[in-house]
Amino acid sequence: MTSDDANAVFEAVRRRVLSREYLDSMLGLPGMDTAGGGAFQMTGDGRLQRIYWRGSPEYRAARASGGIQLLPPLAPASAEVLARCEELIGHALPPLLRRCYLELGDGGFGPGYGLLAAADPDAPQRTLGTEFASQERWPEPWRPMARRLVPLCTWGCGIESFVDCADPDARMWALDPNPAPAEDFAASLFPQEFGLTEWLRRWTEGRLHQPWLMRDAATGRWRGAADADYEPMETPATHARAWQTPLSVDVPGEGGCLDDPPF
Numbered sequence: 001m002t003s004d005d006a007n008a009v010f011e012a013v014r015r016r017v018l019s020r021e022y023l024d025s026m027l028g029l030p031g032m033d034t035a036g037g038g039a040f041q042m043t044g045d046g047r048l049q050r051i052y053w054r055g056s057p058e059y060r061a062a063r064a065s066g067g068i069q070l071l072p073p074l075a076p077a078s079a080e081v082l083a084r085c086e087e088l089i090g091h092a093l094p095p096l097l098r099r100c101y102l103e104l105g106d107g108g109f110g111p112g113y114g115l116l117a118a119a120d121p122d123a124p125q126r127t128l129g130t131e132f133a134s135q136e137r138w139p140e141p142w143r144p145m146a147r148r149l150v151p152l153c154t155w156g157c158g159i160e161s162f163v164d165c166a167d168p169d170a171r172m173w174a175l176d177p178n179p180a181p182a183e184d185f186a187a188s189l190f191p192q193e194f195g196l197t198e199w200l201r202r203w204t205e206g207r208l209h210q211p212w213l214m215r216d217a218a219t220g221r222w223r224g225a226a227d228a229d230y231e232p233m234e235t236p237a238t239h240a241r242a243w244q245t246p247l248s249v250d251v252p253g254e255g256g257c258l259d260d261p262p263f
Contacts, residue, residue, distance in 0.1 A: 013100060026042060033062060067182050076106060091166060110203060158176075
C-alpha cells in the first residue's frame with residue numbers, strides 16, 4: 001500500500017467518524033420500529049431501541065426516515081498518551097493507525113466494537129495497553145507473536161483482531177477461539193490475507209468480515225477464512241457474527257461461544 005492509499009483510507013475513516021455513524025451497529029430512536037423480531041437494547045426508561053447493522057436495507061430505510069440515533073462526537077488521543085502506549089507495547093503504531101488516534105478519536109470507532117482506546121495502562125476499561133499486557137499469559141505456541149501483535153478490537157465471543165507492529169506491511173491477525181478442538185487450539189490465532197490499510201478500507205466500504213476460524217474441507221486443517229469462503233453466505237449479517245450485545249434477541253444464532261479464550 002502506498003502513502004496515497006493510506007491517505008485515501010484515512011479520509012474515508014474520517015468521513016465516517018464525522019458522520020457520527022462510526023460503529024458497525026447503530027441504534028434506532030427509542031420506541032421506533034419495534035414491531036417484529038430483531039435485536040434490541042432497552043433504555044433506562046424501559047423503551048426498546050432496535051439495533052441495526054450499518055449498511056443493511058433496514059438501516060438505510062431507518063436512516064432515510066431520520067430514525068437512527070447518531071453516536072457522540074469523539075475526542076482524539078493526546079500525543080503523550082499515545083507515546084506512553086507505544087512505550088508499553090515496545091513498537092510504534094503503524095502511521096495510519098497512529099494518525100487515526102491522534103486526529104480522529106482515542107478508539108471507540110471502527111470494526112467490531114470499535115478500536116480499543118490508547119488510554120493509560122491502569123485505566124479501568126480495556127485498552128491497547130491492558131490487552132497487550134494480558135498476552136503475557138498466552139499459551140506457548142503463540143508466545144513468538146505475543147510481543148508483535150497489538151490488539152485493535154473485539155468482536156464478541158472472544159474474537160479479536162490484531163495488527164503486527166513488527167511487520168512493515170502491518171499485517172492483520174485474528175483470534176477466533178470458538179470452533180477449534182482442544183488438541184489443535186493453537187490454530188485459533190491466525191494471519192489474515194491483508195494489512196491494516198486494507199482492513200480499514202474494507203470497513204469503510206462495508207466489505208470487512210468478522211474473523212472466522214474454519215476447517216478446510218479439502219485438507220481437514222483449521223485455518224482462517226479467506227474471502228472466497230464468505231462468498232456462499234454473503235449477506236450483511238455475515239460481516240459480523242456478533243453485534244453490540246442486545247438485551248433481547250429474536251434472530252437465528254450460532255449457539256454458544258466463548259467470552260474469553262480458555263487460558
